Amino acid sequence: MITFLVAGRNDGYGINLGKRTAISLNFFASLCRDPEDEILYVDCNSPKQDCTLVEAIADTLTPECRRRLKAYRVTGEQMKAAIGETPLFFSDELSRNVGIRRSDPMNPWLLSTNCDIVLQPLGRRPLHELLQRLPPRFYVCPRIGIPPAQWQMLDRINVRQISDFCDEVIRRGARFPPEKEQPWLRFAGVGDFQLAPREQWFAICGCEEGMKLWGHSDANNSRRLNLLNGGGRTPDLADSLRVLHLDHNLTGGSAHQNTLPNNDWQYWVEDVISPVSRNRENWGLADTELPVIRLDSAGEIDPALILKTQRRPRNLIYTLRLQLKARLWKQAGAAANWLEKKLGK
Template sequence: MFSVILYGRNDSHGYNLHKRAAISFNALAEVMSDPDDEILFVDYNTPEDHPTFPEAIHDTLTDKAKKVMRILRVRPEQHAHLKSKTHLVALECQSRNVALRRSNPNNRWILYTNTDMLLVPRTEGESLSDILGAVPDGFYQIPRFELPEMLWEAAFDRRDPAENLRKLRDWSVRFHLNQVVHNFMPMKYDALGDFQAALREDMFAIHGFDEEMVLGWHCDSNLAARLALYRGRVDTLIDKLFGYHCDHTRVAAANNKGRQTKMNDQDRYIWDVSTPYLPAQAETWGWPDVTIEEVRLDRETSYQRFTAGLDAAMEPATVPYTTTSLEWQLYDDLSYDLPHTLPFVCDQVLTFPRSTSVMIVATRAEFVTRFAKAWQGMGFSGTLLVPDECEGLPTDLPNVKRGPFKELIGQTHMFIFEFGLATQRADEPVRRGRLASPVDEKRLKAVAKLFRQAASTEHETRPAGRRLPRRFIGVNVIYNKYWPLFTDHIGANINPFCSQVLAGIPREDPSLRGKVLRFRGRHAV
């Protein structure tokens, strides 16, 4: 019957976002009763190394919410062409159009709302699907009622939407919450963007939201102005439905800077609108030619992919724990526990597109073999690129491509540089004062040389059309002689030694090189 369209990203927009959103997702699912109903959440520009926002809070969602939710992930690289035009990290019009293009064609209605709304049918037991199924064609709005922060934050159970809706029916009367705030037409009510129900065919006819609006604010008002022209009127569902907004004004959101807030021009996009149509974007709205990843919470999860990859690459431990040491005299010992380290490497790549091509520059054959198994087990289809300059590595692994470094680098989406000892045995104790052999030194020198080349030429060697820097993952680069090398070139956090892994993108300011880590003797300080 209807598709709810929402957008956001995995950040902390506004106040207590995770709870507000979980409350809202579950409440929206609760008032769905048609088998075609869906929640379309566009996860826009979440950093590559993060899961989508709904994945991050999946444990707080009901089974029904997970079943009806489709997550459409817009990657940072897909936003990059708009980055210079806006101060915002998530764009409303693009997000809503991406979802509209991919919405269920069986649904008659598109409902635009936000991730902190609860919709309460006035007739108890009636669903929103019932309501929208019975009303005539049109364009509908409802007023937004504010819900004080203390009520939703302290009194709502995220996973009990039925009880939350029951409480709202009670509180709205006891605490006088229902105040209708009228607005200038075609914005029938204040904050109209929290409920606008339009026919799906109407939204296609007028070419969706206006994608020129990249400064934030008034996107919903522009849509109302255009649909009012297209339909000839704006109707209301106030006799059938109330909408409550989880107020979150204690902390200003990123797009709210008081009088300094940047906004789309009101005259151009509201008062001077004279046509419902957007002919300039008639063929391009919603990015029809762009492949958008879809994630489903009721199917294979990221956690399941992660554990499947690790299970494919290693056996369970046979001892309660292993040991290592940070003692200064071990600084030159490059031995490390590979099975312990591999989960942290996989953790760095899991959230990237499955088609990602990764260059592996390594010394230890076992590292390449295990990672290739984990890569395949995690469901990746991208190629693992291994330069010919790396000697002694396996050549017969599935989905591994060998070739000269200079030919492979332009096909690479991500880099893994592993600084280990090629001669280390699988059962050998680690960091006991072991020194590198001549074979080890030769292979380490080759890895370090290719690392410097890749980091210093990253911008010039990106695949065609790529705008954003590529990610570099360093394995066994904490508290040894390759720590300063890696962090001189790559902006990485100072991670615990236990993880053995650092990751980041190349530094833009070469003047920082050599100043990242200071050493006193052989100790980093």
């Protein structure tokens, strides 16, 4: 019925990245009902010496989450070959396109969201019931911010506790963000919930990979998906569910909004008149074979396989250099011990 699409990088971005990612992914998994429901995580340009973020936090994910989760790794070299030079370490647009391309065609819906989001259907009604009755078009939803001091108290693996917390937030009432003047955009932070039929993501040829600077990709998506659906006011799902954002920046707003160069709003948003992106035909690394990363059940990971997977490739010169360094350190240690004994006498 649905593909949850998220992207990220194992870089410690924001407050307690590992925990908020686990909370989000575990809760997405609890909303899955159909056998084909899936969570796609695209890891883009994590440091070579590190595994992907979802592999690093696998022991904090529920069995259901590990079963539903599929991850893909995009290297820095692959990112550069696809989009060219960029001052950023991460391409959100390319990452999401990788996921769109590899999403299960059996799922009619694809939700582009983030790893700091919890979705709570009102009245705890199953999400798939809502999806079954929705007309096939593009939807957004306003989000509610949850302060770090609150969500960090949650048990990341206890989805019942997380759901009870969400219900309490809803019961006490929360103020929605003010609406934007653009009827096709509706709210700030729309990238946390962009729901559309999978076929529509393909119809617009994915996210704009040419947006190589910071920001406005979600607005560009909203603009083009709105055009694809005939324009007018983009409908929201605030009457059916709540989007709770696990805030991770103590100063509010985006952590990078004042430090990174932004994509041009006029060019990438206001001047857009076609729903179809400017991407090449092979958008989303369509011609690149990316092995799917599946997480084994807890306690079933073979230590020998871990060593084989994480061992760094070494050439002859690198190996000789390591041996030389080891020999020098051994000789230096022996000399230090000899000198210490002499001085001790």
